[in-house]
Amino acid sequence: MTMKLVCKNVLWDKRESYFFPIPEFMTYYGEKLPTPKWVESDAICISAGEIPSKMRIIPRSMIVSIDDEAQAPVAVSAIKTLIVQGDKGKSYVVTINGKLKTCTCTGYSFRRTCKHIIAAS
Ligand SMILES: [Zn+2]
Secondary structure (H helix, E strand, C coil): CEEEEEEECCCHHHHHHCCCCCCCEEEEEEEEECCCCCCCCCEEEEECCCCCCCEEEEEHHHEEEECCEECCCCCHHHEEEEEEECCCCCEEEEEEECCEEEECCHHHHHHCCCHHHHHHC
C-alpha cells in the first residue's frame, strides 16, 4: 500500500540562501517499510520509488500529514536537557527527546548509550 507523506522541507528555514525557489513542504509517496534498528528517532520509513533498496527516513516531527490526515505537531517542550555529573568530576549534557537520548560523553559516541543516559532516565 502506498502512503502519501507531506513533510516540512528542511531547506525552508534557509530558503534565502538559495537561488531557486524552495517549497515549504515536500510530498513523498512510497510503501511503508519497517523502521531499521539503527534509526534512533521516532521516524517513518518509506520506499523511495525506483530503487527498491533505497528508502526515506522521515522523523515524525517533520511530518505534516499522512494520507492527507493532519498529524499533531510534536511538542518542542518534549525535549529535556539534563546535566549529569560524571565520576571524574566532568559534567555531560544528556538530551532526551522522546525515544531519542543523546549524551556528550565519548562513551556515547561509540556505544550510542552510556551510564549518564541511564542515570538521567
Ligand atoms: Zn554519557
